[in-house]
Amino acid sequence: MNELVVISGKGGTGKTSIVAAFASLAEHCVLADADVDAADLHLLLDPTVIRREDFSGGNRARVISQRCNTCGQCQKVCRFDALTYTGSGNGSGEATYRVDPLACEGCGVCTLVCEHEAIEFGPVVNGELFVSETRCGPMVHARLGVAEENSGKLVTAVRNEARQLADQCHQDLIIVDGPPGIGCPVIASLTGASLVLAVTEPTLSGEHDLKRVLQLTRHFGIPAAVCVNKWDLNPALADRIERLARTKKASTVGRVRYDKGVTSAQIYGRSTVEADCAASEDIRTLWRNLATVGGLHGVQI
Numbered sequence: 001m002n003e004l005v006v007i008s009g010k011g012g013t014g015k016t017s018i019v020a021a022f023a024s025l026a027e028h029c030v031l032a033d034a035d036v037d038a039a040d041l042h043l044l045l046d047p048t049v050i051r052r053e054d055f056s057g058g059n060r061a062r063v064i065s066q067r068c069n070t071c072g073q074c075q076k077v078c079r080f081d082a083l084t085y086t087g088s089g090n091g092s093g094e095a096t097y098r099v100d101p102l103a104c105e106g107c108g109v110c111t112l113v114c115e116h117e118a119i120e121f122g123p124v125v126n127g128e129l130f131v132s133e134t135r136c137g138p139m140v141h142a143r144l145g146v147a148e149e150n151s152g153k154l155v156t157a158v159r160n161e162a163r164q165l166a167d168q169c170h171q172d173l174i175i176v177d178g179p180p181g182i183g184c185p186v187i188a189s190l191t192g193a194s195l196v197l198a199v200t201e202p203t204l205s206g207e208h209d210l211k212r213v214l215q216l217t218r219h220f221g222i223p224a225a226v227c228v229n230k231w232d233l234n235p236a237l238a239d240r241i242e243r244l245a246r247t248k249k250a251s252t253v254g255r256v257r258y259d260k261g262v263t264s265a266q267i268y269g270r271s272t273v274e275a276d277c278a279a280s281e282d283i284r285t286l287w288r289n290l291a292t293v294g295g296l297h298g299v300q301i
Contacts, residue, residue, distance in 0.1 A: 026175065046135070046269055072097070078110055198213045199227050231258075254285055
């Protein structure tokens with residue numbers, strides 16, 4: 001099974017737009033949106049949700065007011081200031097301690113020091129995972145709750161579900177829309193991938209962040225390719241970025257011009273190639289070039 005992961009060192013480079021175009025060009029594939037903190041691939045592919053399930057990425061404490069004797073030991077040991085004394089209690093009028101769900105990191109220390117077993121410590125719902133059908137094929141995506149964490153774990157759940165779906169559908173290609181940056185969600189999205197396509201733009205920040213992305217792919221030994229989006233805004237810097245990519249042993253597989261037609265297509269919920277704007281030919285060339293970099297075995301492009 002081949003897994004193409006599209007990432008970027010920073011947000012706003014056009015990564016999701018290119019993934020949506022690839023989805024339209026691929027005849028047989030499974031799609032996965034691993035940018036769970038700010039998922040937006042569904043805006044272009046209009047998925048119909050077939051199945052959804054809650055995602056729990058950790059535990060959280062809760063005070064049982066009927067058992068609490070307000071000794072304050074839990075508050076003393078909490079390093080995150082998640083416990084506060086209150087007269088209203090957790091749903092009762094008795095004086096007790098209350099856990100701030102946004103401040104609680106789920107370490108569980110409070111449960112160890114409570115002699116009256118007045119603190120419950122159990123799993124909490126952090127988000128949702130969806131399996132959907134789109135006009136371009138099956139898609140796995142997710143939504144992390146507001147101020148929730150463990151997005152890396154949710155990314156792993158999305159990828160695992162996509163792999164199972166690909167096995168069931170007998171598809172040999174998974175296209176993953178990865179998150180920006182180089183943090184935990186990115187690592188969770190690219191480890192074990194067949195090929196990583198790094199989308200960048202001809203700016204100083206784009207150049208700087210691409211260096212970090214390519215260091216990450218080299219660390220995990222994953223073949224990397226680079227695409228410069230909106231290259232004609234600064235051709236000289238686009239040339240420099242491609243030279244940088246080659247020095248980092250990454251393939252340069254294409255450039256995409258700046259095109260207002262891309263925005264027009266997005267307004268109507270369509271991919272670039274579906275709108276057949278000027279940039280669509282650049283993306284078609286990029287798609288064909290990916291077949292030559294050696295990471296997608298047996299995939300017809």
